[in-house]
Amino acid sequence: MIAKVKELRKELHQHPECSGAEIETASRIKSFISKYHPTKILDNLGGNGLAAIYEYSDQGPTIAIRCELDALPIVEKNRFAHRSRNNGVSHKCGHDGHMAIVAGLIFWIKEQNFISGKIVLLFQPAEETGKGAAKVLADSRFSELKIDYIFALHNIPGVPLHTIIYTKQGFSAEVQSLAVYLKGKESHASEPENGINPSTAIAEITTKLKELGLDDPNEDNFAILTPIHILMGQKSYGISPANGEIHYTIRTWSPERMQKLKLEIENVCKQICHSNSLEYKIDWFEYFPASINNDHCNTLVQSAIKNNKLKAIARTYPFRFGEDFGWYSRSYKVAMFGLGAGMHTPALHHSDYDFPDELLTTGMDMFKAIIAETLNSSN
Secondary structure (H helix, E strand, O other): OHHHHHHHHHHHHHOOOEOOOOHHHHHHHHHHHHOOOOOEEEEEEOOOEEEEEEEOOOOOOEEEEEEEOOEEOOOOOOOOOOOOOOOOOEOOOOHHHHHHHHHHHHHHHOOOOOOOOEEEEEEEOOOOOOOHHHHHHHOHHHHOOOOOEEEEEEEEOOOOOOOEEEEOOEEEOEEEEEEEEEEOEOEEOOOHHHOEOOHHHHHHHHHHHHHOOEOOOOOOOOEEEEEEEEEEOOOOOOEEOOEEEEEEEEEEOOHHHHHHHHHHHHHHHHHHHHHOOOEEEEEEEEEEOOEEOOHHHHHHHHHHHHHOOOOEEEEOOOEOOOOOOHHHHOOOEEEEEEEEOOOOOOOOOOOOOOOOOOHHHHHHHHHHHHHHHHHHOOO
């Protein structure tokens, strides 16, 4: 069984697809799962998503185990045999491993004889762009499944192998990206006083936005504002430019803090652009809601840790990265937990990262225990 799961993981790693283009990835998963006769499979869920459904009766809870289909636009540095064959695209967040874990549950599920309930194995598209979960939720076929609980995991490099990380509240941050577009007036570079150059406003905005941050993760008002890209003018030294733009990603622990921060950013831009006689526009995009764990679901995660005799870390605040699993936490009882990927495994999104195959059994064992306790406790 584990040999087949490892083989699947390496096959998925060799054939990665970016967000919204996971057609062949979904097809590979469907082919793997179909051999073990789920009750039914939903294709093209929220785009390229896939759900395998194992139904025991109309009574009892429905539990979903979710993973991600998409890879990243990163050139792989590794030279091992299962390296990416798709130039410029690779699995650098471990979604190949997450998929293999969830797909690998079919060997255990086919041997179970639960009296009631339903299991949904959910393979979600477009996590990396923050769009996939929202599209799955908007698909009427998903709501018709009447899911009660949703669980997921994410591998975490820099944490001892097989260690489970759980958080008492949020698992991942509320994340929002933005771009501020500035419009002034062009002039000859020798006569900048006859134009409106956006450089001063860019400097003032970046300075003021830095002051809005609070980087202590133990504070409820935690906020980090990271400048991503600044653009102004062109390499033409006779022109004082009119236009500029500033791009940021911002992170908080809660949606309430995020809303307040967005208003603060808008006020800063409004005041500075007004004082510099500039027109401006703010675009907000790539939104990842905070993933808030449900108390009961967290209890099930902790029980699974104990049943599998695994080491655990109780994290007191969320991870800073964005995870669109947060969309599910707005409507369902959910929990996401971390799975230690080893102290020396390269960090997520690094070109030499590769999901450790040793984690496949650990991830499956955690989900097995969660499913079993959920469905058996309803009898």
